[in-house]
Amino acid sequence: MAAFFDMGGYGGFVWPAYAIVAFVMVGLWTMSRRFQRTSSDELAALNPRTRRRQQEPNDET
Amino acid sequence: MSSFIAILSRDLNLAYRQGMDSVMVVMFFVIAVVLFPFGVGPEANILARIAAGVIWVAALLASMLSLERLFDADYEDGSLEILILQPITLEIAVAAKVTAHWLTTGLPLIIAAPVLAILLNLPADGFAVLISALALGTPSLSLIGAIGAALILGARRGGVLLSLLVLPLYIPVLIFGVSAVDAGLGGFPFKSHLLALGGLLLATLALCPWVSASALKQALRS
Amino acid sequence: MIHRFANPTRFVRLADVIQPWAAGMTFLFFVTGLYFGLFASPADYQQGETVRIMYIHVPAAWMALFCYTAMAAACGTALIWKHPLADLAARATAPIGACFTLLALVTGSLWGQPMWGTWWVWDARLTSVLILFFLYLGYMALNNAFDDAERGFKASAILALVGFVNVPIIKFSVDWWNTLHQPASVLKAGGPAIHASMLTPLILMALAFKAYYLWVLLIRMRGEINAMKVRALRMRQVQQADMADKVAAGKVG
Numbered sequence: 018m019a020a021f022f023d024m025g026g027y028g029g030f031v032w033p034a035y036a037i038v039a040f041v042m043v044g045l046w047t048m049s050r051r052f053q054r055t056s057s058d059e060l061a062a063l064n065p066r067t068r069r070r071q072q073e074p075n076d077e078t
Numbered sequence: 079m080s081s082f083i084a085i086l087s088r089d090l091n092l093a094y095r096q097g098m099d100s101v102m103v104v105m106f107f108v109i110a111v112v113l114f115p116f117g118v119g120p121e122a123n124i125l126a127r128i129a130a131g132v133i134w135v136a137a138l139l140a141s142m143l144s145l146e147r148l149f150d151a152d153y154e155d156g157s158l159e160i161l162i163l164q165p166i167t168l169e170i171a172v173a174a175k176v177t178a179h180w181l182t183t184g185l186p187l188i189i190a191a192p193v194l195a196i197l198l199n200l201p202a203d204g205f206a207v208l209i210s211a212l213a214l215g216t217p218s219l220s221l222i223g224a225i226g227a228a229l230i231l232g233a234r235r236g237g238v239l240l241s242l243l244v245l246p247l248y249i250p251v252l253i254f255g256v257s258a259v260d261a262g263l264g265g266f267p268f269k270s271h272l273l274a275l276g277g278l279l280l281a282t283l284a285l286c287p288w289v290s291a292s293a294l295k296q297a298l299r300s
Numbered sequence: 301m302i303h304r305f306a307n308p309t310r311f312v313r314l315a316d317v318i319q320p321w322a323a324g325m326t327f328l329f330f331v332t333g334l335y336f337g338l339f340a341s342p343a344d345y346q347q348g349e350t351v352r353i354m355y356i357h358v359p360a361a362w363m364a365l366f367c368y369t370a371m372a373a374a375c376g377t378a379l380i381w382k383h384p385l386a387d388l389a390a391r392a393t394a395p396i397g398a399c400f401t402l403l404a405l406v407t408g409s410l411w412g413q414p415m416w417g418t419w420w421v422w423d424a425r426l427t428s429v430l431i432l433f434f435l436y437l438g439y440m441a442l443n444n445a446f447d448d449a450e451r452g453f454k455a456s457a458i459l460a461l462v463g464f465v466n467v468p469i470i471k472f473s474v475d476w477w478n479t480l481h482q483p484a485s486v487l488k489a490g491g492p493a494i495h496a497s498m499l500t501p502l503i504l505m506a507l508a509f510k511a512y513y514l515w516v517l518l519i520r521m522r523g524e525i526n527a528m529k530v531r532a533l534r535m536r537q538v539q540q541a542d543m544a545d546k547v548a549a550g551k552v553g
Binding site: 025038041 | 360403
Binding site: 245 | 427431434435437438441442445446447448451454455456458459461462463
């Protein structure tokens with residue numbers, strides 16, 4: 018296990034690389050998701066007719 | 079052709095009457111270069127080594143300085159809309175304005191460059207290459223810059239935005255311009271670098287007026 | 301064919317179908333790719349264990365180029381055919397591409413330090429990818445710089461097409477110039493030059509990155525469609541208020 022994390026002495030380079038990729042990808046996904054939510058809330062607030070459509074199940078993916 | 083000359087002489091007249099523009103650009107160029115001996119120290123060897131790069135980078139920034147107003151004044155006062163209604167093609171008008179820009183900024187920079195090269199101890203072999211590289215490179219800078227100047231019309235914080243858009247596109251000119259001088263100093267053949275600069279100039283000459291004209295049309299349509 | 305999906309409502313319906321698949325593919329390929337990349341593949345005889353950085357570096361670099369190409373294609377579509385969704389697709393792609401470019405640069409740097417002994421070299425491949433990153437930033441800045449969103453779309457579309465000259469330069473920089481960066485070993489004539497045990501995780505991770513791009517792209521495009529509708533509604537409200545003012549003024553006068 019320790020050998021796995023050590024990565025032949027290169028653990029200090031391999032793991033930060035994977036960590037940064039994970040951080041950026043999860044961060045971008047979260048921000049995109051938040052953007053979608055806020056924009057759809059904004060739209061619903063502006064247009065009362067769409068308010069019911071927002072609650073359809075297909076919004077949940 | 080007559081419309082090209084008409085627009086060119088109009089822009090040159092305007093620049094001449096406002097007077098200060100070319101002087102300001104050259105002053106910026108000189109001051110920016112003069113900062114380097116303070117920054118890296120006055121050692122002649124180091125200055126001679128970096129002279130070509132410093133002069134090129136300063137020329138890049140200086141020629142970008144006056145780009146913001148290339149189309150802006152005409153856009154604000156509505157003469158761009160009159161220009162678009164004229165029977166001449168907009169590409170010719172853009173080419174004329176770019177030529178005027180080069181004559182009022184690029185050319186003074188080329189004239190000022192040898193003095194700065196002396197201040198930075200550029201070896202004598204480098205002068206001719208530096209001048210010819212600048213002569214081939216600065217028109218490309220004006221041409222590429224015209225695209226940026228057309229794209230930012232009506233934008234918020236246009237000046238800062240312009241530098242963000244244009245500087246990455248300037249990098250090829252910078253690379254070949256500096257490597258030509260370095261090759262000349264090292265006693266290597268520098269013709270291929272100058273040919274590359276000439277090729278860049280031809281490519282930008284063919285593409286940039288066309289792209290800036292379509293950017294101008296977009297700006298006026300909205 | 302293009303105009304069948306021009307309708308935003310129809311696009312959202314299509315996105316509803318694709319999005320769960322994209323999400324599932326992303327997880328599937330990431331899990332298998334990470335398994336093969338971190339556990340079930342040998343260390344390289346030259347690079348040692350650092351070869352595992354390649355399984356994220358190479359897909360990120362591919363996606364950086366792919367996203368720019370897709371963005372430029374969308375921009376061209378928007379300018380030529382005035383396709384309403386193409387502007388939104390380009391705008392939605394830009395931040396994803398910028399993230400992939402940044403990841404390619406950072407992971408490459410983390411690989412370069414132990415292998416080349418330096419975090420960064422100014423060779424043609426690295427420099428041109430850095431310029432690609434600046435082009436993404438310039439595109440996004442220009443896109444957001446106008447009060448009129450439409451003008452931002454069109455101006456940045458022209459910039460994206462101009463910047464496209466950089467893509468072939470990046471692709472062929474390792475062949476044209478004698479660089480420190482190694483030449484292509486997967487996508488080349490005569491088949492890939494790397495062993496199957498390393499090709500498997502590389503391909504799986506590349507597919508994972510691609511599925512992730514599709515997934516996030518769909519999320520962002522829904523957001524952009526909402527934002528576009530919000531702009532249109534606000535515009536209509538302003539116009540209605542204007543009309544009401546005029547009518548009121550007419551009655552008074």
